[in-house]
Amino acid sequence: MKEFLLDLRGVSKSFRTAEGAPRLVLDGVNFSLGKGEIVALLGKSGSGKSTLLRIMAGLIPADGGSVAYRGKPIAGPVEGVAMVFQSFALFPWLTVQQNVELGLEAQGVAPADRQQRADAMLELIGLAGFGGALPRELSGGMRQRVGIARALVTNPDVLLMDEAFSALDVLTGETLRTEILELWDTKSIPTRGILVVSHNIEEAVMMADRIVILSSDPGRIRSEYVIDVPRPRDADSAAVRALIDEVYGLMTMRVAPAPAAAAQAAPAVDYRLPETDVNRIEAVLDLLAGPPFGGRADLPQLADEAELPDEELFPTYEALGLLGLAHVEKGDISLTPLGHRYAAAAHTLRQEIFGQQLLMHVPLASRIREDLEAEPSGTLGEEPFLSVLQESLDAGQAGRTLEIAIEWGRYGEVYEYDFNAGVLKLPDGEAASAGTAP
Numbered sequence: 001m002k003e004f005l006l007d008l009r010g011v012s013k014s015f016r017t018a019e020g021a022p023r024l025v026l027d028g029v030n031f032s033l034g035k036g037e038i039v040a041l042l043g044k045s046g047s048g049k050s051t052l053l054r055i056m057a058g059l060i061p062a063d064g065g066s067v068a069y070r071g072k073p074i075a076g077p078v079e080g081v082a083m084v085f086q087s088f089a090l091f092p093w094l095t096v097q098q099n100v101e102l103g104l105e106a107q108g109v110a111p112a113d114r115q116q117r118a119d120a121m122l123e124l125i126g127l128a129g130f131g132g133a134l135p136r137e138l139s140g141g142m143r144q145r146v147g148i149a150r151a152l153v154t155n156p157d158v159l160l161m162d163e164a165f166s167a168l169d170v171l172t173g174e175t176l177r178t179e180i181l182e183l184w185d186t187k188s189i190p191t192r193g194i195l196v197v198s199h200n201i202e203e204a205v206m207m208a209d210r211i212v213i214l215s216s217d218p219g220r221i222r223s224e225y226v227i228d229v230p231r232p233r234d235a236d237s238a239a240v241r242a243l244i245d246e247v248y249g250l251m252t253m254r255v256a257p258a259p260a261a262a263a264q265a266a267p268a269v270d271y272r273l274p275e276t277d278v279n280r281i282e283a284v285l286d287l288l289a290g291p292p293f294g295g296r297a298d299l300p301q302l303a304d305e306a307e308l309p310d311e312e313l314f315p316t317y318e319a320l321g322l323l324g325l326a327h328v329e330k331g332d333i334s335l336t337p338l339g340h341r342y343a344a345a346a347h348t349l350r351q352e353i354f355g356q357q358l359l360m361h362v363p364l365a366s367r368i369r370e371d372l373e374a375e376p377s378g379t380l381g382e383e384p385f386l387s388v389l390q391e392s393l394d395a396g397q398a399g400r401t402l403e404i405a406i407e408w409g410r411y412g413e414v415y416e417y418d419f420n421a422g423v424l425k426l427p428d429g430e431a432a433s434a435g436t437a438p
């Protein structure tokens with residue numbers, strides 16, 4: 001039987017919402033990391049990528065299923081598995097050298113040996129001469145070099161990277177990524193498997209032998225994609241651009257709603273709305289409508305023009321799709337006829353269309369509107385809506401979802417919101433007529 005470095009079968013994990021109800025974050029996840037493999041894990045924000053990584057690092061337990069490292073069940077932090085964090089996670093009061101030595105200390109390596117190995121690693125990772133510095137004296141890129149050195153100094157068999165480059169500027173991120181790949185490809189490190197969690201499709205395509213896409217709510221493995229282009233890869237080559245296109249396509253493929261949800265009499269209100277705002281929605285729509293796109297674009301090309309990161313663009317595409325203004329398919333986005341009308345419209349007509357689409361396609365917004373119309377005062381606190389959302393979302397997500405629905409609804413003049421009082425109300429001029437129906 002093939003031995004995997006990491007092997008997960010039927011892994012599930014729930015967290016408790018603020019109300020105490022369990023919320024399934026990962027469900028039936030089967031995943032393995034083979035020897036000699038770099039795998040990139042992609043998925044929307046909140047799909048459970050970090051949770052999955054933390055389970056593999058032995059930092060948190062799974063609720064169900066099995067998790068094994070080289071055939072042995074994982075029951076806590078595993079020697080041989082090291083992690084690099086997005087936030088660097090350095091101890092600010094320790095020097096660079098001391099931070100790097102930490103992992104070795106935990107493994108009981110003798111001080112002289114620790115120092116020698118840390119020195120060698122600092123040299124390898126481009127930090128020679130910085131051993132005595134404190135993290136705050138370093139740039140973000142240098143700090144992440146320390147984070148990487150701290151992980152690599154333990155000679156990990158498996159390296160887990162949780163959005164390790166996303167807090168860095170683009171060039172610094174690319175440089176570090178290239179250096180890690182060089183260390184890997186030239187076998188300068190003994191690491192046998194790397195798992196990278198990323199939001200960045202180009203990063204995933206440049207690094208990985210295989211891309212795994214996680215779906216959301218709950219997180220399940222949705223698709224896998226093998227990349228057999230040899231490294232080092234040229235980001236501008238036709239082969240890489242075509243791969244990026246395909247992965248964009250896979251990422252934006254809409255998943256059909258579960259039959260149970262679709263069959264419910266009243267539309268479900270308690271699902272997350274894409275994390276974006278009206279400004280971004282209109283900016284992307286205008287960009288798409290204008291030259292050179294004229295209403296249809298290849299997503300990576302649009303991303304280049306938009307100068308927004310993927311994690312802001314994806315929810316925006318999703319919002320445009322949700323509102324019936326654009327259509328995303330196989331790595332392309334195109335405006336619908338209504339989207340074209342919207343792009344050509346002046347501000348007031350835009351607001352009207354936005355409000356109309358919101359009521360038609362976002363059940364939370366129509367629910368808020370209906371409940372307000374049923375109130376004699378035409379006003380309601382936000383708590384009842386938060387409680388409905390918290391039936392299936394955690395408190396943070398419920399709050400964010402309501403905020404998004406409020407921002408969109410105010411723009412479309414579907415309802416108003418008083419920030420001081422935390423109260424939703426019908427727009428001025430409509431309140432008087434509300435609540436009078438028999």
Ligand SMILES: Nc1ncnc2c1ncn2[C@@H]1O[C@H](COP(=O)(O)OP(=O)(O)OP(=O)(O)O)[C@@H](O)[C@H]1O
Pocket residue numbers: 015016025043044045046047048049050051052394396397
């Ligand atoms: N300790 C926790 N308690 C309660 N909920 C949690 C906890 N950790 C994560 N969650 C929830 O689990 C879900 C998945 O979170 P996770 O951080 O794994 O997602 P992610 O895909 O890594 O997201 P991102 O890309 O934004 O980092 C989220 O809805 C998050 O709010």
